[in-house]
Amino acid sequence: MYFTAEQNRRYGSLVEVSPGILSCNSTTAIKTVFGSHQWRKSRFYSEFADFNGVSSLFSETKHERAQILRRAFLPAFARANLVAMAPNIFSHIYKFLAKLDEFERAGKPLEAYKWTRYLTFEVVTDVGFGGEYDMISSGELNHPFVKDFDGSTSWGLVKTVFPLVDKVPDWMIGKTMAHWRGAESRTLKHAQGGLAQWRYHKQIGKTANRVDILQRLIEHGDQHPNEKLSEQELETEIMEIMLAGGDTTATTVTYGLYELAKNLPVQERLRAALRAEICDPANIKLESLEAVPYLDWTVKEMLRTHPTLPSMLERVVPPGGAQVAGYHVPGGTVIGMSAWSVNKLPEVFPDPWAFQPERWEKPTPEMTANMLTFSTGPRACVGQNLAIVQTRIHIGTILRNFTVQLHPDTTPEIMHTLDNFQGKPVEDKVFLFFKRST
Numbered sequence: 001m002y003f004t005a006e007q008n009r010r011y012g013s014l015v016e017v018s019p020g021i022l023s024c025n026s027t028t029a030i031k032t033v034f035g036s037h038q039w040r041k042s043r044f045y046s047e048f049a050d051f052n053g054v055s056s057l058f059s060e061t062k063h064e065r066a067q068i069l070r071r072a073f074l075p076a077f078a079r080a081n082l083v084a085m086a087p088n089i090f091s092h093i094y095k096f097l098a099k100l101d102e103f104e105r106a107g108k109p110l111e112a113y114k115w116t117r118y119l120t121f122e123v124v125t126d127v128g129f130g131g132e133y134d135m136i137s138s139g140e141l142n143h144p145f146v147k148d149f150d151g152s153t154s155w156g157l158v159k160t161v162f163p164l165v166d167k168v169p170d171w172m173i174g175k176t177m178a179h180w181r182g183a184e185s186r187t188l189k190h191a192q193g194g195l196a197q198w199r200y201h202k203q204i205g206k207t208a209n210r211v212d213i214l215q216r217l218i219e220h221g222d223q224h225p226n227e228k229l230s231e232q233e234l235e236t237e238i239m240e241i242m243l244a245g246g247d248t249t250a251t252t253v254t255y256g257l258y259e260l261a262k263n264l265p266v267q268e269r270l271r272a273a274l275r276a277e278i279c280d281p282a283n284i285k286l287e288s289l290e291a292v293p294y295l296d297w298t299v300k301e302m303l304r305t306h307p308t309l310p311s312m313l314e315r316v317v318p319p320g321g322a323q324v325a326g327y328h329v330p331g332g333t334v335i336g337m338s339a340w341s342v343n344k345l346p347e348v349f350p351d352p353w354a355f356q357p358e359r360w361e362k363p364t365p366e367m368t369a370n371m372l373t374f375s376t377g378p379r380a381c382v383g384q385n386l387a388i389v390q391t392r393i394h395i396g397t398i399l400r401n402f403t404v405q406l407h408p409d410t411t412p413e414i415m416h417t418l419d420n421f422q423g424k425p426v427e428d429k430v431f432l433f434f435k436r437s438t
């Protein structure tokens with residue numbers, strides 16, 4: 001993303017960054033590029049995120065199938081279902097607070113990125129497919145699930161560069177890459193386990209009150225038999241939920257806590273607003289958090305400043321070509337736009353590098369239309385409402401109960417974003433101090 005942003009800064013708003021692939025950062029192009037299903041996702045998506053040759057909603061490039069999958073997902077992210085999921089999310093965050101207490105008693109800083117990953121993986125596996133992973137209380141710092149997950153993502157990226165690599169035997173690709181490939185099949189086993197557990201729960205009559213995404217996907221198939229997903233498709237969707245919903249939120253929360261530690265007046269204003277609304281910090285409810293506008297603005301600013309999919313989001317120009325940022329671009333060309341770049345355009349977001357939740361008090365229509373963190377249009381993030389609810393719960397509950405301070409080693413260099421399609425801090429060791437504050 002640094003490279004493509006720099007190319008746009010130097011040479012203009014539409015630049016060829018590799019053969020047949022253009023980077024665009026013009027706000028006038030957003031509606032054209034993302035607004036219509038005729039602009040398909042590029043082959044990057046299938047190479048990165050098809051599992052065992054089966055496409056997920058994220059990786060699907062064909063509009064018709066993507067529409068069916070989106071319909072199946074929508075009940076999971078409807079408001080009533082998110083409200084029903086909230087108690088699950090709170091149960092994980094209160095476990096996380098107990099961990100913060102332990103670190104405070106020991107006088108130690110928290111390795112924030114590592115622990116927020118455990119938190120968000122627990123949440124996404126729970127609300128994703130009723131998974132019962134216990135990463136926070138077990139305190140297993142190198143949980144095999146997270147390790148496999150990292151390997152699996154790396155393997156996805158290798159496939160985007162060498163699409164035929166899956167056909168090459170292990171001994172030719174070397175130990176590390178063979179490990180990554182193995183990690184992908186192990187992650188698939190976690191997904192199969194999730195589905196097997198659902199089948200078991202169904203057998204013993206325990207599925208009626210479930211609120212997770214898998215439950216809603218299966219119910220959708222029961223109600224619309226012609227849109228029913230096969231076992232393999234359901235497994236692939238579980239993989240996708242882990243891929244799309246875990247690290248994305250962990251990175252948002254980590255950078256968010258870092259910004260609050262760096263910007264103490266913002267942190268103090270947020271805590272004062274939370275205190276005014278919430279009397280009992282040990283029993284917070286979603287509706288109290290949603291009654292605090294300053295929390296909403298802070299979360300929006302976290303999402304703007306540190307978009308966790310910062311790379312170019314690629315779309316293919318439809319046959320016949322299109323007019324983009326003042327140029328005619330031929331059909332078949334790939335055009336990508338990056339939230340990292342667009343979210344920092346000074347003409348839309350004045351003083352773009354400053355962390356200012358107040359800018360969201362009265363957002364201009366341009367700010368709302370041009371924030372690309374969740375993309376926009378028919379393939380925008382289908383899970384964005386869950387991501388927002390989850391981030392509100394995490395940040396609101398932590399900040400109502402704790403102050404957060406920077407460790408001297410947590411420098412801007414450590415917090416530099418590494419772009420592996422999903423962004424993350426370049427160094428995993430993001431140390432922050434937490435102190436109880438009731």
Ligand code: HEM
Nearest residue numbers: 057058244245248249309313373374375379381382383387
């Ligand atoms: C802060 C958290 C999140 C961020 C920043 C984020 C961002 C994005 C973005 C930018 C896209 C569009 C990619 C593109 O246009 O090429 C996307 C798609 C998607 N996201 Fe998210 N996401 C987040 C959380 C989640 C969660 C929690 C879930 C579900 C559990 C989820 C599921 C999906 C799925 C299934 C797609 C594919 C939608 C489609 O192609 O139609 N995301 N996400």
